[in-house]
Amino acid sequence: MYMHLIKMIWNRKRANGLIIAEVAIAFVVIFAVAVLSIRNYNLMQIPLGFEYDNMWRLQVMKSGAWDGSTDGETFQQIVAAVEQLPEVDNLSLLSNATFRNWTSTRSFQVDDKFVFYYMNFFDDRAANNFDMTLLEGRWFGPQDSNQNYDAVLVNKTFVEKFYPNGDVLGKNIVKIDPDEIDREQTEQIVVGVFDDFRQFGELVPQSPYVFFRVDAEQNKRNLGIEISLNPNVDEVFEQRLLTMLRGLAPEYSYSFTSWANSRDSQLRQTTTPLAIFGVIAAFLILMVAMGLFGVLWQNVSTRTHEIGLRRALGASASGIHRQIMSELIIVTLIGVLIAFIGLVQLPVLGVFQELDWSLFWLSFIAALVFMVSLSALCAFYPGKVATGYSPSEALHYE
Template identity: 30%
Template sequence: MIKHLFKLIWNKKKQNFLLITEMFVSFIVMFAVFTLIVYYYNNYKQPMGFDYDNVWVANYTPPPNIQSNDSAQLFHDVLEKMVKSMPEVVDMSFMSNNVPFSMSTSNTEISYGDHRNVRTNIYTAEDSYKDVLNFKILEGRWFTNADIVKGRDIPIVINKKLKEELFGNETATGKIIGENMIDKSQQSARYRVIGVADNLKDKGSYQAIENGMYRNIDTGAMHWVGNIVLKVKPNVDAAFEGKLFKTLSNAIGTSIEIEHFDKKLVTKNRIMLVPMIILLIVAGFLIINVSLGLFGVLWYNINKRKSEIGLRRAVGASGSSVSNQLVGEALVLATISLILGLFFAVQFPLLNVFDLASNIYLWAIAFSVLFIYVLVIICALYPGKQAAAIYPAVALHEE
């Protein structure tokens, strides 16, 4: 039966070439769609790693009149006392611009042993940052103000992902890693790992966890730090936000912007979903065109092959066998297109394209194959049912 179906398709290869091409392109597009869906879903399943409820961030521009390190330290001390004196504030921390769910990033390249040019995000915050976000320390400890000393090695805390990439199953605490300076004339920075923190998914719900390292704010960094991450008590109202805004405006004298982490997360996730939405729209139009084309071809074949179908019915073929033949021909066409598509799709996990896990591509291939087969069956069922309803006498009489 299958051999017969292949023979029928081969005899009409010119007519079927365009349909095979359409299904091949549909498979490639659906492979891209399902790859993105599986990738986002795997990232979404990962825990956030920190508490972002009731956490706000106040963004401001540091005053330009602060020049010396002592004046910058004094300014931040006064500002911190003012914010912490508010009863609605649980805790706070100054931080660099790359706060969670923001559009700002700060990264560098580090090396350890055979691991060269490992890119990682670098976060600068106070010792209270861990308490504000309430994340776990898996190994060692978090830094304290006592670690702010002038020395050769800068104490840092790295996240679990960076620890696994650099040290594997070894203990990370006490290890020395170096920073690859862009300007080779500068002296390479050296970092001493004092702790390992849990992974924080601070780029959004659908973003993969990235390497991260945390260092304490020293007096030199006080000049450019312009973000206050603060945890507030539950159920605080807009009146407190206005009070906080006024307090910071009077103290800093520059523009202030207060954002809520939960709202920033929603905005970040919407931006992350834009490529998915665009790809789904393109795929939707393509699938509709393929469906209409497949449906039209099968309908045309029924009208063109009425005599053949009538003759088969006259010699004893059942309506279900005629219907199954048409559905089978459509499935063979789909199989040919899928074989071509699989040849290109399997190159992605083999060549590790886009540095994604192989199981993401394999799941995407499986979903794409299933989708194409289901689509073909749905498009072929009704024309097959119409072919099964053709009466032999009517078909032969028309011929």
């Protein structure tokens, strides 16, 4: 039966060629939508690695260049003044803010291994303030001051990627280049492994991440002051805080931003292009559905004599209906096969790093089910109408 259907499809290859092309293009679009949807859903299920409720970032800004000596002393006074406020539960320092695309990276080649990671700086109190999870070792502490090494913390992804078969604690993760004898080179020793710190939000994949220690007492950097506030802080606290700071150090400007607001803003920036792509994809799929419906309607209308003859020879209406639907589904599968030949090259060639085989097959199956269901839906009504003719009406149809 199926070989007979394929032969009939081949005999009408010109009419079916357009349908196959439409299906192949639509399938690629549906596949892309499925990839983005499944990827983002999976990413949203992964914990951030920190808490953002009741967390605020106070940024001290200066019009000119930051002087680590004079500005650093004033910065310490600002930190001490903010810490004394009764509304502040906890306070710590952090370099690159959460939910913003502020990045610091480091990469180097060691033998045949390329090491790349995101890096950030925070003080001894930050991990507790952010409610991070320690997996191995310890957090930063006073024992890391005045050492001949730099203490660092690495996340679980860093360990899985660069130290999959060994203990990373106590290891030096920086490349010491003996050829650069004029440059002071300090080892960076891992003292702890944390679960994760997804600085860029839920829709960004997990990456190797390293924290470097900042000594709050000796810090000369202009870091963000991360404040954990009481849940019952009133609405005028922000204004009172900024007024106090302008009185303490009027030569600076200040911004006071909620982590939750930064998260919402970043999600909007990330999802808006996805939503626009989704709307465009929906219109394209609608146009393809209308095209399939129209082409199939015309196809069935031109075959009314054939349908009437088959009915006169004893074929049932349901049998003819199934044949019409089966023809379109086979045509759809041919279009899907053509699209598959092109799409399968993406994971084979590694064009997109995030498109692994698991994501590819899940997206392919989802797109396949959607496309076959759409084709069956488009074929159902025209086939039902055509088989509604009696044999005598169909044989006299013009």
